[in-house]
Amino acid sequence: RVSTWEEVTGYKDTPLLELWAILRGRLSRVDIIATELWQLNRTWVFQGNGVPLQPQTMLLDEGHERLYVGAKNALFSLSLDQVNTQHREIQWASSELQIEECLRKGREKMECANYIKVLQQYNQTHLLVCGTASFNPICAWVHVGHTGKVSPCSTELLSFHLPESITSGKGRCPFSHNSPCTSTLSGGELYVGLYTDYWENDAALCRLNNRTYTRTERDDRQQLNEPRFVGSAVIPDNDDKDDDKVYFFFTEREVDAEGLYKAVYTRVGRVCANDQGGQRMLVNRWSSFLKTRLICSVAGPDGIDTHFDQLEDVYVLKNKDGKNPEIFGLFSTTSAVFKGYAVCVYHMDDIRAAFNGPFAFRERPEHHWTPSEDKVPYPRPGSCASKINGGGFSSSKEFPDEVLRFVRSHPMMYRPVLPQHRRPVFLQTQPRRRKLTQIAVDRVQAQDGHYHVLYIGTDDSLVLKVITIYNKDIDTMEEVLLEELQVILNILPVFIFSGCQQKLYVGSDAGVAQVQLHHCALYGSECADCCLARDPYCAWDGFTCSRYYPSGVYTKRRFRRQDILHGNAVQLCNGLQIDGEWKRKTVFGVEGNSTLLSCVPRSLHAKVLWFLQRGDDKQEVSVDERVIWTSHGLLLLSLTSSDAGIYMCQTVEHGYVHTLLRVTLHVLSGETLASAISPRNLVPASLPGSHSRQWYKEFLQLIDYRDAQRVEEYCEKVWCPDKKRKKNKKKFLPSSGEKKAKSRAAAANHRAPRHVLGN
Numbered sequence: 001r002v003s004t005w006e007e008v009t010g011y012k013d014t015p016l017l018e019l020w021a022i023l024r025g026r027l028s029r030v031d032i033i034a035t036e037l038w039q040l041n042r043t044w045v046f047q048g049n050g051v052p053l054q055p056q057t058m059l060l061d062e063g064h065e066r067l068y069v070g071a072k073n074a075l076f077s078l079s080l081d082q083v084n085t086q087h088r089e090i091q092w093a094s095s096e097l098q099i100e101e102c103l104r105k106g107r108e109k110m111e112c113a114n115y116i117k118v119l120q121q122y123n124q125t126h127l128l129v130c131g132t133a134s135f136n137p138i139c140a141w142v143h144v145g146h147t148g149k150v151s152p153c154s155t156e157l158l159s160f161h162l163p164e165s166i167t168s169g170k171g172r173c174p175f176s177h178n179s180p181c182t183s184t185l186s187g188g189e190l191y192v193g194l195y196t197d198y199w200e201n202d203a204a205l206c207r208l209n210n211r212t213y214t215r216t217e218r219d220d221r222q223q224l225n226e227p228r229f230v231g232s233a234v235i236p237d238n239d240d241k242d243d244d245k246v247y248f249f250f251t252e253r254e255v256d257a258e259g260l261y262k263a264v265y266t267r268v269g270r271v272c273a274n275d276q277g278g279q280r281m282l283v284n285r286w287s288s289f290l291k292t293r294l295i296c297s298v299a300g301p302d303g304i305d306t307h308f309d310q311l312e313d314v315y316v317l318k319n320k321d322g323k324n325p326e327i328f329g330l331f332s333t334t335s336a337v338f339k340g341y342a343v344c345v346y347h348m349d350d351i352r353a354a355f356n357g358p359f360a361f362r363e364r365p366e367h368h369w370t371p372s373e374d375k376v377p378y379p380r381p382g383s384c385a386s387k388i389n390g391g392g393f394s395s396s397k398e399f400p401d402e403v404l405r406f407v408r409s410h411p412m413m414y415r416p417v418l419p420q421h422r423r424p425v426f427l428q429t430q431p432r433r434r435k436l437t438q439i440a441v442d443r444v445q446a447q448d449g450h451y452h453v454l455y456i457g458t459d460d461s462l463v464l465k466v467i468t469i470y471n472k473d474i475d476t477m478e479e480v481l482l483e484e485l486q487v488i489l490n491i492l493p494v495f496i497f498s499g500c501q502q503k504l505y506v507g508s509d510a511g512v513a514q515v516q517l518h519h520c521a522l523y524g525s526e527c528a529d530c531c532l533a534r535d536p537y538c539a540w541d542g543f544t545c546s547r548y549y550p551s552g553v554y555t556k557r558r559f560r561r562q563d564i565l566h567g568n569a570v571q572l573c574n575g576l577q578i579d580g581e582w583k584r585k586t587v588f589g590v591e592g593n594s595t596l597l598s599c600v601p602r603s604l605h606a607k608v609l610w611f612l613q614r615g616d617d618k619q620e621v622s623v624d625e626r627v628i629w630t631s632h633g634l635l636l637l638s639l640t641s642s643d644a645g646i647y648m649c650q651t652v653e654h655g656y657v658h659t660l661l662r663v664t665l666h667v668l669s670g671e672t673l674a675s676a677i678s679p680r681n682l683v684p685a686s687l688p689g690s691h692s693r694q695w696y697k698e699f700l701q702l703i704d705y706r707d708a709q710r711v712e713e714y715c716e717k718v719w720c721p722d723k724k725r726k727k728n729k730k731k732f733l734p735s736s737g738e739k740k741a742k743s744r745a746a747a748a749n750h751r752a753p754r755h756v757l758g759n
C-alpha cells in the first residue's frame with residue numbers, strides 16, 4: 001500500500017497530487033527475478049571465492065576489457081565480457097608483524113587486514129592501489145598492460161602482479177576499512193577526500209603526487225565539518241587545462257540558526273587542479289577551495305519544502321567534450337519521521353553560476369548566512385592561475401595575499417545549486433520500504449529524442465530501471481519504471497556502468513554481477529507490447545521487439561515503431577495486432593463444478609476486463625459470489641448451462657485495449673461426462689467436435705493437470721493399440737502453430753501457474 005502525501009506529511013491539497021498519482025500507479029511492466037536472468041544468459045556472476053569484496057573500489061578498464069575490484073587482502077581482475085570467466089587475483093595480505101601490531105593497538109582481528117580502499121587507473125599501464133594494511137595504509141603501482149602481442153584476449157598474457165616497491169599510503173588511503181573515502185585520478189595526480197589519521201579526526205580533501213601534498217586546512221570547521229565523502233570528478237571549464245577543476249561531493253554537518261540542531265547538508269566543493277597553494281600563507285593548502293549547498297527538494301504548500309539533504313550516491317554522466325556532464329544525485333531525507341528518496345539532476349552551468357555568485361558570510365556560527373558585502377579582490381578568489389581567468393598569474397603562489405586571505409575566510413558560497421526543473425526527477429516516498437543506495441545513468445538515443453535511463457540499486461538487491469519524462473507544456477515529471485531486476489540476493493549493491501559493453505556491473509561484498517542493459521524480447525513480440533513498454537533501448541521492427549539503433553547506426557531495418565514519450569500503442573500499432581489462432585480456445589466445464597478461464601496479462605500495469613458474448617450481445621461479466629475475478633483469470637464456481645458462451649479477456653493499458661483471449665465455454669451435464677469417460681464408449685459421438693482426436697484434446701483441457709497422466713493412460717489403452725501408437729503419438733503432438741502459441745503464451749505469463757486449464 002502506498003501512503004498518500006497527506007498521510008506522510010499532514011499536508012492537504014498539495015500541488016504534487018499529479019506526481020503522487022504516478023507513484024501510486026507505479027509498478028514495473030515486467031518483473032524479472034534472478035533465476036530468469038540466469039536462464040536468459042542476461043547475467044553472469046563472479047563470486048569472490050569467499051573473499052569479502054570492496055565494491056566501492058570497482059574500476060572499469062575498457063582498453064584492456066577488464067574490471068578490477070578490490071577486496072580484503074586481495075585484488076581481482078575480471079573479464080568485462082563475462083565476469084565469471086578468466087579472473088586473475090593478486091593476494092595482498094598484511095604481514096604477521098603488521099597484524100600483531102594492529103591487535104596490540106586493541107583492534108579487532110577482522111579489522112587487522114589489508115582492505116583495498118583506493119583503486120585508480122594511474123596511466124595506460126599501471127593502477128594505483130592502496131589498502132588499509134592493518135591500520136598502516138600502503139600503496140603500490142600494479143602493472144596491468146599486456147605482456148605480449150600474440151593474443152590480446154588471453155588472460156595468460158595480461159600482466160597482473162604486485163610490484164616489489166610498496167609506498168606509504170598515509171594521506172592517500174584511510175586507516176579503517178569502513179572509513180568514507182572518495183578518490184579520482186587525473187594527470188598522474190590523485191585527488192582524494194578522506195580521514196587521514198588513525199582516530200578519524202582529521203578530514204581532508206587532498207592532492208598527492210610524489211613531490212607535493214596539498215590539502216584543506218587542519219581543524220577548520222568552516223571548510224569541512226564531519227564530512228562524509230561520496231564522490232569526486234575532474235571537470236574542465238574550458239579548453240585551457242589550467243582551468244580544470246576538481247569537484248567533491250559530500251555531506252557535512254552545520255550548526256543551524258538556532259545553534260542547537262546540527263543539520264546535515266549536501267555540498268559540492270571544488271578546487272583548481274593546478275592549485276599550488278600560497279607562497280607565504282596557505283603553504284601546501286588549497287588557495288581555491290570553495291563549496292556550496294546542493295538542494296534537492298519538493299515544494300509543498302505554504303512554501304514549506306521537503307528537503308532531501310543526505311547524499312547517498314552521485315553519478316557524473318559525461319558528455320562528449322567532458323565540460324558539461326550532468327550530475328545525478330541520489331538523496332534521502334534526514335528526518336526520522338518521514339523517510340524518502342529522490343534523484344535530482346544538476347547542470348554544470350548552474351554549479352558554475354553558484355561559484356561565480358556572491359560569497360556567504362555570517363558573524364558567528366549560530367547566525368544566518370548572508371551575502372558577503374566585503375570587497376571581492378582580484379583575481380576572483382576560487383579562480384585558477386590560468387590564461388583565461390587567473391589574471392596572468394602563472395601559479396597560485398603568485399596570488400596577492402588579500403586573495404588568499406579572502407578565500408580562507410569565505411569558503412562558502414551564498415547561492416545553493418538548484419536541480420534541473422527545480423524538482424527531483426524521481427521520488428520514492430513510501431515509508432519503511434526499501435532503501436535506495438546507488439545510481440548509474442545511461443543516455444539513450446530513441447526515435448523521439450534522448451532519454452536518461454536511471455539504474456537505481458536498493459538494499460534488497462533490486463536494480464530499478466527507470467526513465468523520467470519531463471512534460472514542458474504542463475511542467476510535470478513522469479517516471480516510468482521499465483524493469484525491476486533482482487540481481488543477487490541479500491546484498492547492498494554498488495554500480496559501475498559500461499556504455500561500451502552495454503552492461504551494468506553490480507558489486508557487493510559477496511560478488512560481482514554483470515547485467516545486460518536490455519532484453520527487448522521479454523516485453524513480448526507484439527507491436528503493442530513493445531510500444532507500451534516504453535523502453536528507449538527497444539522498438540518493434542515488424543516482427544518482434546528488438547534493440548533500437550538510431551538511423552545511421554543500423555540502417556537495414558527501416559520499419560521501426562517506438563513511442564517513448566507517450567507509449568501511444570493505439571496510434572502506433574493500429575491494425576498491427578496479430579489476431580492469431582492461439583488467442584482462441586475452447587474450454588469444457590461440468591455442470592455443478594468450477595472452472596477457471598485463465599488469462600494473465602503480460603504487463604503488471606494492465607487492467608483486465610472480461611466480456612461475455614451471446615449472439616450479438618456483448619456484456620461485461622459481472623462479478624458475484626459465483627463469478628470470481630482472480631489474478632490468474634476468471635473463476636466460475638458451480639457451473640450452470642447458462643454460463644456457456646464466448647468469453648473475451650481484454651486488457652486496458654495506457655488507453656490501449658487489447659483482446660488477449662477468446663474462450664468458448666461449453667457446459668456439459670454430469671451424465672454426458674459419465675458416459676464419455678466410460679471405457680465402453682469408444683467414440684464419444686455425443687460430444688461437440690465429435691471425431692476422436694478433437695475429443696481427446698478437448699478432454700485434456702477439461703480435466704485438471706494432475707489427472708492428465710491418468711487420462712493419457714486411459715486414452716492410450718482405448719485408442720492406441722500397439723501398431724498405431726507411434727503414428728498417433730506424433731499426431732497428438734501440438735501443431736507448429738499451436739507450439740508457437742504455447743511458447744508465446746509461456747513467455748507472456750512469467751508468473752502463470754503451470755497447471756491452469758487451456759493452452
Ligand SMILES: *[C@@H]1O[C@H](CO)[C@@H](O)[C@H](O)[C@H]1NC(C)=O
Nearest residue numbers: 036037038039040041042043
Ligand atoms: C545460455 O548459455 C548456455 C551456455 O553458454 C547455452 O547453452 C544456452 O542455450 C544459452 N541460453 C540462452 C537462452 O541463450
Ligand SMILES: *[C@@H]1O[C@H](CO)[C@@H](O)[C@H](O)[C@H]1NC(C)=O
Nearest residue numbers: 122123124125126127141142
Ligand atoms: C606509468 O606509471 C608507472 C609508475 O610510475 C611508470 O613506471 C610507467 O612507466 C608509466 N607508464 C606510462 C606508459 O607512462
Ligand SMILES: *[C@@H]1O[C@H](CO)[C@@H](O)[C@H](O)[C@H]1NC(C)=O
Nearest residue numbers: 122141188189209210211212
Ligand atoms: C617522482 O619524482 C621524481 C623527481 O622528484 C621523478 O623523477 C619521478 O618520475 C616521480 N615519480 C612518479 C611516479 O611520478
Ligand SMILES: *[C@@H]1O[C@H](CO)[C@@H](O)[C@H](O)[C@H]1NC(C)=O
Nearest residue numbers: 590591592593594702703704
Ligand atoms: C465434479 O464435481 C463432483 C462433485 O462435486 C465431483 O465428484 C467430480 O469429480 C467433479 N468432476 C470433475 C471432472 O472435476
